[in-house]
Amino acid sequence: MSIDFSIVWQQLPQILSAFWNTIWIWIVATILAVLLGFVVAALRRYGPLWLNLLLRLYVEVIRGTPFLIQLFLLYFGGPFIGLSLEPIPAGLIGMTIYGSAYFSEIFRAGFAAIPPGHVEAAECVGLSRGQIVRRILVPEMAMLVLPQLVNMAIILMKETAILSIITVPELTLVVGAIGSQQYAFVEAMTMLALFYWALVEISGWLGRLAEKKLSKFRFAV
């Protein structure tokens, strides 16, 4: 068998639309997961005890089971409880839930790492609870947790490949299908692997750049 990469380039429009799907699903799911994760972490810290225990169970269950099983439950199990989803919404929801558990743990550690003195000082100068959250907790924590957030976002980037299993038309599914049709699966997959590699390296580089920019605002402990 000869290795022929030119076949893949003939399908460029299809590949570009799949690329777009991968990117937007990744970005939207990551943003939603960060927001949900923050809410979970905040409720666990400042909410009542029963809610903390309930959310802890949520986080433990999501983190203790494979993403694929969660997707199967949502996509194939959902219709049995009246939740019929198309592949893309199912993928988005699944990825948001999955990511939120990991992000909430990052935020939990972030909350714990903020020096209590800063909050006490803010209380002393008469800041309201909302002001403390908005002006002290969130900015300080953003600085502390940024590296882990970037790291988790990159992990989610790679997890988007799993969405192909529930037939979300993203890169892995489309490139794999083209490869099979053209009897050039290995070539297609090699291109795909190199592509993901580049994407992950570029995201990591951008993340480190952002950290460097923001680290100017590091606060004293």
Added chain:
Amino acid sequence: MSTRLFELMLWAAGKTVLLSAISIAIGLAIGLLVCAAKLSPRKLLSIPATIYVSLFRGVPLLVQLLLIYNLLPVLGIMVPSDVAAIAGLSLCTAAYQAENLRGGFNSVPRGLIEAADMVGMSPWQQLRRIRAPIAFRLTLPALVNEMILILKASSLISVVGVIELTRMAQNLSASTFRPLLFYSVAGAIYLVICWLVAGGGSLAERLMRTGSSR
């Protein structure tokens, strides 16, 4: 769910554990080599090791598995799908374990190595008696973490046709038309296995800590 079907799920869970354990062990061995190469002052060794780690950590495991599974026959290597799956998981986890080990070796306090130098230990003795034991203890939590990650990631080998827990749940829910039940049971089994591994890990850490304080 009948007992018979539950037994099938448990058998498949055993296979998941077995394949993950083999992959972790092989991955640790490859990871040690890659880590040694990456820490080497020779560029001829360290650059390929760096590329290996970056490549296998930068490509989704699913893509790696699909590629290895389809590449082996093209290269004329005919192996059962179980072996291809173990190869894929091992190569991937090796990259992560190499990084963990590198972190461990880099965290060995310099003073200890200087002290070992002072009492006249050879480099090999230093490695065997000082650096390796300390690095291993420092790496243990990361190793346990990696075990849990691989246990969960092994669900992806269902895609290349290996019958393990996820694939069994898929097959049984297709034939009985009860996906909610079988995927929930599979999820619960994964959860229990992960908890057991995490519990065993913290027990091992505690044992090692008492060992070191003596």
